Amino acid sequence: MVSERILVVEDERIVARDIEKRLKKLGYIVPITVASGEEAIKVVAEMPLDLVLMDIQLKGEMDGIEAAEHIRTEFDIPVIYLTAYADTATLQRAKVTEPFGYIVKPFDERDLHTAIEVALRRRLAEKAVRVALEKEKELSELKSRFWSMVAHEFRGPMTSILSAAQLLEDHGLSLPEERRREYLYLIQKSVRSMDQLLNDVLAVGRAEGGSLKFDPILLDISQFCRDILDEMQFNAGHNHQIIFNQQGECSDTCLDPNLIRHILTNLVTNAIKYSPRGGNVYLTLCCTDGEVSLQVRDAGIGIPADAQKHLFVPFQRAENVGEIPGTGLGLTMVKKCIDLHGGQILIESQVGIGTTATVTFFSNSEANNRCRSV
Missing domain, CATH: 3.30.565.10 (Histidine kinase-like ATPase, C-terminal domain)
Known part of the structure; x- marks a missing residue:
């Protein structure tokens, strides 16, 4: 069942009622209609909406284009413009706000339905793309942090192993037995640390790849x-x-x-x-x-x-x-x-x-x- 919520911004009361009636007939929810850009912004801030139908020519200090720009940047809700006529300069201003469509008055029900469905599907597609890009960014950051961590964690024990081995090679015969045991213990401890790191990395890799099995x-x-x-x-x-x-x-x-x-x-x-x-x-x-x-x-x-x-x-x-x-x-x-x-x-x-x-x-x-x- 269609349940998208659509705000109608139209300063001609009869036109607004006609649009509302058509939308409800098509199965959409119209929680309210408003007559100005200022009212539209206030409503968008206060209630969940899926789409705004915005008349370009509105009475008052703010026209539909200004209101649409504010709604796009602040709330990321798609806007479809309603217009009977607009000059070239106005249309250029409208393009900058990246609208999800235009409906030219007078329009029939099929045009209205098509424009709304295209806009809603486009919004879903763009949202999916944003989510995918965000996940890709997170994965890239995770990989970067992973290699930085691996380099850091391996460098410590490897340095300890190398230092202890060099001391044993250079001074092994002259070192007291206790000191030799200390260096050997340091080497063993460092190897265990590296082995644990490798085990952790490989185990998490198997889990992330879905190859970690449950076999009770x-x-x-x-x-x-x-x-x-x-x-x-x-x-x-x-x-x-x-x-x-x-x-x-x-x-x-x-x-x-x-x-x-x-x-x-x-x-x-x-x-x-x-x-x-x-x-x-x-x-x-x-x-x-x-x-x-x-x-x-x-x-x-x-x-x-x-x-x-x-x-x-x-x-x-x-x-x-x-x-x-x-x-x-x-x-x-x-x-x-x-x-x-x-x-x-x-x-x-x-x-x-x-x-x-x-x-x-x-x-x-x-x-x-x-x-x-x-």
Whole structure:
């Protein structure tokens, strides 16, 4: 059903009523008719409209062309001119306002309908083009930020690796054993950092390209969590202790192990990384009827309130991270993995207090039907 809203601007009352009657017969909505350019601008500012039919010759200080120019620049609503006669100078002024059409009085219903439909379709097409151009611009900016981030994040660990390797080559035999171990540890840490960056980039790329698949299995999520945490504790060193707690029976849960690994490793890695002074990181697994939740809690630097609005936007990092390395891709990947499960994530954080991330998965008949045993 046609429901476009059209404003009629015509200072001849009989003509205005005739146009209104014809428009309503064609199925359009005419919320009001006005007789001056000033009134037209006021109405456009106050109510949603799809099109304006504007008489060029209006009584008063502002003619239809001036009103149309204001409506175009301020409100981006298409205008079709109504005119019985106009000299060359007036028509030239009208062209500058980029109207969506002209209707010459007197006109029949078919001409009116055709002009309006062409204008409305043109508006939709132009809007689609603007949206596409805006998305292309955003994509270009995202790519630029991506390559800048990649260059920056790789340059740091590569510099560390090169410096440590050169020192070992030049002074290896004369260096104390403790110092040699320190340089080797720096190389290993830098390689792990680069490997994590590559994994994040490739994983997000797969997700954006639609190749990240949801393949749930009957998973012993409790043992799965313990195995991952054992690996992470080894790499975390002695400054951080990862403490695992479980509530409820969680032996057979329908989840995708690859996606869960992404979720857990990113959340726990963040908890460790953003607790630079060390301390405990807690992972709590809770299983109840129809729900499985994973909660990661730390007492680290926390996330500022402004940054919490953009947690899952690629390459976004809070201003308080300082020199702590990171890509801004981890939580983006976490959110995509959770979405594929049909789950949800809640992050609560206070600066200087710490962060708690809670991921909840719900019993899903579709997922259960796809679930396979291993």
